[in-house]
Structure formats: structure tokens, C-alpha cells
Amino acid sequence: MQKMNIKKLLPEAVIPTYGSAYAAGADLYACMDAETTIQPGETQFIHTGIAMEIPEGLVGLVYARSGMACKKGLAPANKVGVIDSDYRGEIMVALHNHANEPVTISNGERIAQFVLTPYITADFNEVDELNDTVRGEGGFGSTGSH
Numbered sequence: 108m109q110k111m112n113i114k115k116l117l118p119e120a121v122i123p124t125y126g127s128a129y130a131a132g133a134d135l136y137a138c139m140d141a142e143t144t145i146q147p148g149e150t151q152f153i154h155t156g157i158a159m160e161i162p163e164g165l166v167g168l169v170y171a172r173s174g175m176a177c178k179k180g181l182a183p184a185n186k187v188g189v190i191d192s193d194y195r196g197e198i199m200v201a202l203h204n205h206a207n208e209p210v211t212i213s214n215g216e217r218i219a220q221f222v223l224t225p226y227i228t229a230d231f232n233e234v235d236e237l238n239d240t241v242r243g244e245g246g247f248g249s250t251g252s253h
Contacts, residue, residue: 109223112160116197119214120156123221132170132220135200137212144211145204150184152199153218161192161223168222169200175218180206183219190221 113122123133137143138156145151161167169188176182184203200219204210212218 109162109165111162111223114158114160115156116158117156121215122157132172132222134172134217135169135198135219135221137214137216137218139212139214142211142213144209145181145202146209147204147207150201150203151212153202153212155198155200155218157198158195159190159198160195161190163192164225165192165223166190166226167198168224169198169219170222172217172220176205179210180204180208181210181212181218188219 115122117138120138121136123135125133135155135157138154143151143153159167167188167190169183169190171182181202181204184201188200190198198221202212202218
């Protein structure tokens with residue numbers, strides 16, 4: 108298990124928690140003064156009241172919680188949030204309401220899940236030609252429908 112420093116910016120903030128021993132994502136919790144209602148088609152930034160010190164070589168990815176997305180129509184507006192290891196500000200989640208009804212978020216409610224993962228960066232090397240492959244330039248759906 109990776110140790111990671113986390114700071115509560117407000118006393119009522121909730122440290123992320125894992126729902127089970129094998130959960131990859133830790134739940135992020137809303138930390139707000141009052142309930143927030145997100146109208147259909149609207150995006151709102153939801154505060155978590157925490158900041159993190161993500162270890163170098165790792166990235167924090169913020170994903171939708173399946174229950175929140177399927178039952179309430181709420182998911183991160185940017186689909187997957189990326190928290191770099193040099194960011195030290197408050198973790199906020201831009202939730203978008205894909206449903207046809209307003210959805211209210213309460214303080215302490217689980218709003219997204221946080222996954223800590225390693226990443227690889229590239230040293231981009233511009234060339235005149237790329238190596239050929241069997242697939243070549245075939246794009247969307249080009250490998251067949253079966």
C-alpha cells in the first residue's frame with residue numbers, strides 16, 4: 108500500500124475511503140456549507156475540503172462513481188480528472204448532470220472515486236515517416252465488426 112500525505116483544509120472534510128479491501132478507487136466526499144443542486148445539463152464544482160501530496164511518478168485520476176452516474180446521472184464533466192503530483196490545491200470535482208431532473212448533493216456525500224496510478228511520459232521524437240504495420244492508417248472500426 109502506497110503512503111500518501113493528505114491535508115484537511117476544513118475540519119469537516121472527509122479523508123477518502125475504500126469501499127472494500129480490493130477496491131481500486133477511494134471515494135471522494137463533498138465538503139460544502141450547504142446542499143448544492145445541479146440542474147439538468149449543468150456543471151458545478153463540488154469541493155472536497157482536502158489537498159493531497161501525490162508521490163512523484165504517480166497521478167491521481169478522478170472517475171465517476173457507478174451508482175452516482177447510473178442512478179442520478181452525475182459524472183465528472185471532463186470524464187476523468189487528472190491530478191498531477193505537483194498540484195497542492197484543493198481537490199474539486201466538476202460534476203455534470205446528464206439527467207433530466209435536478210440532483211441535489213449533500214455535505215459528506217460520496218461524489219467521485221480517486222485512483223492512484225503510475226504513468227509514463229514520452230520524449231516526443233519528430234520523424235518524417237513511421238514504421239509500417241498491417242493495420243496501417245485504419246481507424247475507427249477498421250479492425251472488423253466481429
